[in-house]
Amino acid sequence: MWVLPPLSAYSILMANNASTNILRSLIEKEKLTETNFLDWFRNMRIVLTHEKWHLLFLNVNP
DSSP: OOOOOOOOHHHHHHHHHHHHHHHHHHHHHSOOOSSOHHHHHHHHHHHHHHTTOHHHHHTOOO
């Protein structure tokens, strides 16, 4: 029987930071221009969904 070693809070935090940095690099690499709005918006939604910021935009009333 295989037993996984316990994950420390530090290793979980570092893994989360690494994935966040990778996703944020999408936004930094692909700056918004007139011709790439759809790609930029898709990447922005991916990053915001991962960081749970997209929830702020669901409850906005005009």
